[in-house]
Amino acid sequence: MDPFIKYSSIVIPVDRSNIDTDAIIPKQFLKSVEKSGFGDNLFDAWRYLDQGEPGEDCSDRPRNEAFVLNQEPYCQGRILLARENFGCGSSREHAVWALRDFGIRTVIAGSFADIFFNNCFKNGVLPIVLPGADIDWLFNRDLSDEPVELEVDLERQALTTDDGRVYRFEIDDFKKNCLLQGLDDIALTLRHENEIQDYETRRAVEAPWLFGDLPSTDRV
């Protein structure tokens, strides 16, 4: 995973609450067995006027010009702004892969759904929760004639607007370090191999039925 490095960008304002992962990446693109190649289909049903299919060249598809992702300067943005409960619904990590493929490494929202929130960190994407009033201010400013440019500084846990406003955000230390260093979660967990082994040994005595061999390919 690439380390998260401080960057600045225009903000893409998607002014809706409860944006679900079906909207972020529709189901037909989940048939892929790859982790990349989803960027052109990010928000597919909102971004295009026709129904997209996996593997299709999107350059000739009719675009929905009313959707921000098709408008200058927002289409250059690498930060997404939304309202409450962003990423609700399906657990599909493809939603984060689509955002990341598009180049979005930061999503700012009033709140996030739990599974999406976790998935972000596995892919170097930073989800930031801000209070409603700050979200309102950012939307107002971003949708004005002078769209806001933000600097995202994870090290300092600060968002700085182009006119010098600073928003501090919270993040747990473990997740912050993983993002900053681009750490592989699995390797970190495997450092605790002995503790996992001890747990299994103890638990197999307490609750042996949990360790019965599940597999049997016999048909009923």
Next chain:
Amino acid sequence: MTARTLYDKLWDDHLVRQSDDGTALIYIDRQLLHEVTSPQAFAGLREAGRQPRRRAANLAVADHNVPTTDRNAGIVDPVSRLQVQTLDSNCAEFGITEFDMADPRQGVVHVVGPEQGVTQPGMTIVCGDSHTATHGALGALAFGIGTSEVEHVLATQCLVARKMQNLRITLTGPLPEGIASKDMILAVIGLIGTSGGTGYAMEFAGSAVREASIEARMTLCNMAIEGGARAGLVGVDEATVSYMAGRPYVPSGSAFDNAAVAWREMVSDPDAAFDLEFELDVSRLRPQVTWGTSPEMVVSIDDVVPDPENAPDGNRTQDWVRALEYMGLESGTPINQIPLDKVFIGACTNGRIEDLRAAAAVANGRTVASGIKQALVVPGSGLVKRQAESEGLDEVFRNAGFEWREPGCSMCLAMNADRLDPGERCAATSNRNFEGRQGYGGRTHLVSPAMAAAAAITGCFTDPNEL
């Protein structure tokens, strides 16, 4: 000792390691795998040269992409076919048990797990699927994860997690005749909103839950995620223990008795404290119908399509306007006068035998309305299908004009060939009414199995009790 909730107990039992920064390593007893969210996880293992830590803790089943028509014809869509074949080859390569498409036990992963006894009380269960919450009905801590976490569990049998908070939803009854657990959970989501349970494990309690069957409890827990909670939970009682007995992967004899002793501990202590509580009296609950594009946009059969001016706040007004536009509905239209195009009965929410019985009871001796283009009944698993056929339910449905299909996720999310066409309106027993969920431009209304059957008969939303 401090009184603990069921979730506290499950957490404590599975804690491998607690870090000072608040994160923990928790042990996962079971992982369920399906074809959509696992290929990249297996690819990750392969790239890193890792093997599954405990093959025996995993069970795989293809469900999202499988056809519900003649299985012998295979999967026509080459992209869907490749995804299912990829699951087959990954399971063969990594030595993981799979119920493949031809296996009579195949079905929707959340129907198969409990049915086989792969899901057991007191376990931690994960799957790359948000409706894993379903399994919490058996007193297990079950929740959906992303594909990176699927790989993490395969490799380490653990997850890095932070403890959630405790939420209790108390449903007091009795539940009126003809009202289903689907109506209860839709009403709960209407009450708390789709993010009301975010950050919480959602335990269902109260007399209406105790009186509910295990399958009905699964419907409640299934949609905990639609209320924002990753995990739904119901404490173990004698109904749970009886449900477990005799299932293929459940121990028997004295091993069962020992397990049952531990399972009975899987309840919240009487004095346990919850961080958040809601209570709902369901004794006068009416059949529920969603009108919009979020499960919280729900009303009862006697209501009208709401006015966005009555939305809780300004931002919501915009969302409601957009939802009405997408759904092609006008404020003030009586719910029971909205004409439908299709009906879908099935999914991990309502594809179990009791659901099919409830729908069949309504369909029996009646005929699907001429305006309905298609009424699908898709059993949750091959064994549910077999059971329904042994009771003659397939005949009841066929005689009424429903299509009787093979098991799978089907039109809940339309990854196979079963879908809505743009603009079509569907009464569905599934769990999500998001834009495009059942097909590009399709319009979904979530209802109970009895209501779905009643709607197929009249062509409009109808209180099944009034038929």
